[in-house]
Amino acid sequence: MAVTATTSAPAPATGGAAGPARGRGRRGALPRWCFVAPALLYMLAFFGYPLVRNIVMSFQHYTPRTFFTGESPFNGLDNWRAVLDNPxxxxxxxxxxxxxxxxxxxxxxxxxxxxxxxxxxxxxxxxxxxxxxxxxxxxxxxxxxxxxxxxxxxxxxxxxxxxxxxxxxxxxxxxxxxxxxxxxxxxxxxxxxxxxxxxxxxxxxxxxxxxxxxxxxxxxxxxxxxxxxxxxxxxxxxxxxxxxxxxxxxxxxxxxxxxxxxxxxxxxxxxxxxxxxxxxxxxxxxxxxxxxxxxxxxxxxxxxxxxxxxxxxxxxxxx
Known part of the structure; x- marks a missing residue:
């Protein structure tokens, strides 16, 4: 009696192992971000915000009166024209x-x-x-x-x-x-x-x-x-x-x-x-x-x- 051997095809790889690996990667990245976060917050607060505020101010009519009224209307490129034309x-x-x-x-x-x-x-x-x-x-x-x-x-x-x-x-x-x-x-x-x-x-x-x-x-x-x-x-x-x-x-x-x-x-x-x-x-x-x-x-x-x-x-x- 002939015996036939059948070979089963390999099962396709599933994402079961990749999922936990990705989870461990995220958990490993969290401590790194915790160490970096204070420096990023410091840079944003003391460098990023003043820089953005200075850029915005260059397009505003910002005078001492603004400190009391809070009004600093945008004047487009007037400030830039005045400065660039100033000898x-x-x-x-x-x-x-x-x-x-x-x-x-x-x-x-x-x-x-x-x-x-x-x-x-x-x-x-x-x-x-x-x-x-x-x-x-x-x-x-x-x-x-x-x-x-x-x-x-x-x-x-x-x-x-x-x-x-x-x-x-x-x-x-x-x-x-x-x-x-x-x-x-x-x-x-x-x-x-x-x-x-x-x-x-x-x-x-x-x-x-x-x-x-x-x-x-x-x-x-x-x-x-x-x-x-x-x-x-x-x-x-x-x-x-x-x-x-x-x-x-x-x-x-x-x-x-x-x-x-x-x-x-x-x-x-x-x-x-x-x-x-x-x-x-x-x-x-x-x-x-x-x-x-x-x-x-x-x-x-x-x-x-x-x-x-x-x-x-x-x-x-x-x-």
Whole structure:
């Protein structure tokens, strides 16, 4: 008698096992969201809401009367037209560009030079680094007031020193000349920002493997070749952080210029930050002040995105 064997087809997979897996995934995601939620709420409350409120305000007729009546009617693009047609805004945009680029270049180059210098350990190097940190630790307003005294046209130490050494025939109008005041503000801001650049870049230099320098020395590479081929490429991520953070803190600077020159003379040191303050808290036109603030935010965001994308592309090519 022949025995026939029958094979049964495999049963189709059911979602019985996938269902519990998805449930466990949801339960596992819940604790992660609980940890992230406080930070998200903080960002929404203290960054998201003010940003949205500032954008809305730029399209409103918002005056001190609004605080009592609650009325802030929308006026379309009137605030934007008034600001963009204002010669002060155009001048402040140019001043902001010069102030930011000049400050970043001076802070970074001097900070990098000092970081490379202190990477070669010597006696009292730690003490000297600590002393150089003082400008960064002193409040910005205090630094500006001290430099205002030093740069005083009649009694300032800087002019006295220059005339005594024969480097200047007459006192320099550091803060009262429209052609020199912006340069003076840039120099003071460079002095303030050098320690930050030095500390961050010094930390980056310490992370570069010493083996690379030893191999370069064995190959007979000179100091400039080593710096260009090893130090700078290895420092690129740190340089990105330094420049982006430096730009963010410099482009919106307010207290230094207000305490140093007040935006003068003849609006020669007015930047986007000071114009925002001037329109909002001196002219009490909060709508136009919000417009300048939005332009400042947009400039910062565009710079950060473009620079980070360019740096990411460079890193990709390096790989």
């Amino acid at each position: 002060l805004f155009k001048d402040s945009l140019w001043h902001t560009l010069l102030f930011t680029l000049g400050s970043l270049a001076g802070q970074f180059l001097i900070g990098l030079a000092l970081a490379v210098f202190f990477s070669r350990r010597f006696r009292l190097s730690g003490f000297v680094r600590a002393v150089l940190l003082l400008p960064w630790l002193v409040p910005m307003v205090v630094s500006a007031v001290v430099w205002r005294k030093l740069l005083d046209q009649d009694t300032g130490v800087i002019n006295t020193l220059l005339t005594d050494l024969g480097l200047a025939d007459a006192p320099v109008h550091w803060l009262s000349s429209p052609s020199v005041a912006l340069l003076s503000a840039i120099l003071v801001n460079i002095w303030v920002g050098i320690p930050f650049n030095m500390v961050i870049l010094y930390g980056g230099l310490q992370e570069i493997p010493r083996d690379l320098y030893e191999a370069a020395a064995l190959d007979g590479a000179g100091a400039w070749r080593v710096f260009r081929s090893i130090t700078l490429p290895m420092l690129r991520p740190v340089v990105t952080v330094v420049l982006v953070l430096g730009f963010m803190s410099t482009v919106k600077i307010l207290d230094l210029i207000l305490a140093l020159t007040g935006g003068g003379p003849a609006d020669a040191t007015q930047t986007l930050g000071t114009v925002t303050y001037h329109m909002s808290f001196q002219q009490l036109d909060f709508g136009q002040g919000a417009v300048v603030g939005n332009v400042l935010i947009l400039v910062s965001a565009v710079f950060a995105v473009l620079y980070l994308r360019a740096n990411r592309a460079d890193l990709g090519q390096g790989k």
